[in-house]
Amino acid sequence: xxxxxIRVRFAPSPTGPLHMGGVRTALFNYLFARKNGGDFxxxxxxxxxxxxxPGAEEYIMEALRWCGIKIDEGVQxxxxxxxxxxxxxxALYKEFALRLIESGNAYYAxxxxxxxxxxxxxxxxxxxxxxxxxxxxxxxxxxxVMNAVEVQKLISEGEKYVVRxxxxxxxxxxxxxxxxxxxxxxxxxxxxxxxxxxxxxxxxHLANVVDDHLMQITHVIRGEEWLxxxxxxxxxxxxxxxxxxxxxxxxxxxKPVGKGKLSKxxxxxxxxxxxxxxxTDPFTNEVSSGYREDGxxxxxxxxxxxxLGWNPGTEQEIFSMEELIEAFDLARVGKSGSKFDPEKTxxxxxxxxxxxxxxxxxxxFNVLLKEKGxxxxxxxxxxxxxxxxxxxxxxxxxxxxxxxxxxxxxAYNEKDVKKRWKEGVPEMIEQIASFFVRYEGAWEAFQxxxxxxxxxxxxxxxxxxxxxxxxxxxVGASMGAxxxxxxxxxxxxxxxxxxxxxxxxxxxx
Ligand code: GLU
Numbered sequence: 276x277x278x279x280x281i282r283v284r285f286a287p288s289p290t291g292p293l294h295m296g297g298v299r300t301a302l303f304n305y306l307f308a309r310k311n312g313g314d315f316x317x318x319x320x321x322x323x324x325x326x327x328x329p330g331a332e333e334y335i336m337e338a339l340r341w342c343g344i345k346i347d348e349g350v351q352x353x354x355x356x357x358x359x360x361x362x363x364x365x366a367l368y369k370e371f372a373l374r375l376i377e378s379g380n381a382y383y384a385x386x387x388x389x390x391x392x393x394x395x396x397x398x399x400x401x402x403x404x405x406x407x408x409x410x411x412x413x414x415x416x417x418x419x420v421m422n423a424v425e426v427q428k429l430i431s432e433g434e435k436y437v438v439r440x441x442x443x444x445x446x447x448x449x450x451x452x453x454x455x456x457x458x459x460x461x462x463x464x465x466x467x468x469x470x471x472x473x474x475x476x477x478x479x480h481l482a483n484v485v486d487d488h489l490m491q492i493t494h495v496i497r498g499e500e501w502l503x504x505x506x507x508x509x510x511x512x513x514x515x516x517x518x519x520x521x522x523x524x525x526x527x528x529x530k531p532v533g534k535g536k537l538s539k540x541x542x543x544x545x546x547x548x549x550x551x552x553x554x555t556d557p558f559t560n561e562v563s564s565g566y567r568e569d570g571x572x573x574x575x576x577x578x579x580x581x582x583l584g585w586n587p588g589t590e591q592e593i594f595s596m597e598e599l600i601e602a603f604d605l606a607r608v609g610k611s612g613s614k615f616d617p618e619k620t621x622x623x624x625x626x627x628x629x630x631x632x633x634x635x636x637x638x639x640f641n642v643l644l645k646e647k648g649x650x651x652x653x654x655x656x657x658x659x660x661x662x663x664x665x666x667x668x669x670x671x672x673x674x675x676x677x678x679x680x681x682x683x684x685x686a687y688n689e690k691d692v693k694k695r696w697k698e699g700v701p702e703m704i705e706q707i708a709s710f711f712v713r714y715e716g717a718w719e720a721f722q723x724x725x726x727x728x729x730x731x732x733x734x735x736x737x738x739x740x741x742x743x744x745x746x747x748x749x750v751g752a753s754m755g756a757x758x759x760x761x762x763x764x765x766x767x768x769x770x771x772x773x774x775x776x777x778x779x780x781x782x783x784x
Contacts, residue, residue, distance in 0.1 A: 281313025288320045289331035292554035296528045299580045305344045306603035317349030319360040322476045338551040356490040368477035372438045380514035383418040383436045438471035448506040453523035460506035484511040496523045526584045527612035547617040570669035575623040583613045625668045633661040684751025691753040695743040708774040720759035748777035
């Protein structure tokens with residue numbers, strides 16, 4: 276398979292919104308494919324109809340699109356190995372189940388769910404666990420203990436059956452995993468998994484192996500939770516006479532605090548999203564937050580995810596998608612789980628806020644302004660954004676930091692007023708207002724500051740006292756960007772208006 280084109284797939288089941296761990300799996304597959312000039316496929320594994328959730332498939336595709344993960348072959352894209360939705364490939368799997376029966380690697384099992392439940396309960400009452408395996412299959416209702424005529428009779432009478440894999444006895448299955456090295460499992464610890472269900476659908480195991488083969492997948496890159504399935508999959512490849520793809524099982528993403536895997540339920544409980552996009556459960560209407568709706572840039576989210584489990588081997592932390600593709604190497608993915616850090620995720624967003632072109636940020640910020648009923652010229656917004664983005668993690672922070680660029684204060688911060696609005700201040704502000712009325716220099720921060728400073732000195736006022744009170748008039752509080760820059764931006768008339776307003780509306784406390 277050396278000269279074979281690299282082909283990988285992301286194979287989610289549409290059982291709900293895609294967890295960020297799933298997005299990372301998709302991302303690592305994508306990076307690996309791009310880095311090696313290969314193909315990235317999206318296959319929807321929807322053979323378990325009981326777990327199907329409407330909207331989940333669309334959500335998965337939308338999430339990948341938002342992250343900039345481009346699919347070469349998939350449900351929407353099509354491709355030479357389609358269909359890419361397993362429910363549409365239903366007819367295909369039975370043939371392989373039958374092939375496995377013919378070669379003696381699988382068998383029909385007629386045990387009803389009730390019979391199996393009873394066996395489980397009976398074992399449990401003795402403190403044991405019932406397993407369908409080499410030790411028990413000889414006493415159960417299956418084609419290993421019946422003759423061919425009996426089997427055919429049951430089938431033609433419409434008796435329900437499943438097809439089970441006949442796990443070989445005491446065989447060490449050894450396989451190499453790109454991330455974990457050599458992994459060995461003994462078959463005596465594995466059960467006779469169902470491959471084909473009574474509803475005519477394959478199980479995950481059969482469909483996954485058949486499709487990976489038919490879709491010419493060269494590398495299976497997936498979450499650690501699938502590692503225990505690897506021996507069965509390897510045996511299935513062998514039994515079908517196919518070469519196995521290479522495997523890479525990614526480490527878990529762990530909770531930021533405490534032990535264990537970051538679960539779907541952790542997010543809103545711990546105060547951060549675990550999903551890329553907001554999700555409304557179609558059955559309960561419960562809403563789970565998403566990175567997109569919480570104001571994260573997709574680049575920041577992707578950058579953060581890439582470094583969860585993968586280490587570039589350098590100090591570099593900020594990577595564009597192109598840089599990730601260039602630097603990515605499965606050999607640098609660690610075995611042990613990585614703790615998710617919500618604060619670091621915010622840090623990434625802040626970094627991208629600084630990196631993003633002012634124009635682009637201004638356009639997004641304008642949407643937010645429009646929602647507030649504010650219509651500002653784009654070049655004005657660009658200037659505000661450029662001035663404030665260093666102080667912002669999310670776009671709404673720019674509003675928090677710079678609302679006064681767009682509207683006059685409607686209230687004045689009580690604490691700041693108490694501290695700064697002293698006896699004599701209103702008279703001083705009145706004089707400042709007249710100073711600006713008389714001012715004929717350029718309406719430009721540097722020039723204004725010089726002339727104004729001279730005016731303050733002339734009056735023998737304390738500079739701190741003046742500037743603090745002046746700021747309260749313009750901003751409404753002791754905060755914000757350089758005061759003269761604000762005045763330059765809002766203009767002469769507005770500056771004078773705000774000074775007069777303050778004199779009329781603030782009382783000394
Ligand atoms: N359908 C499986 C899932 O939901 C795919 C596992 C695999 O990649 O083999 O994760």
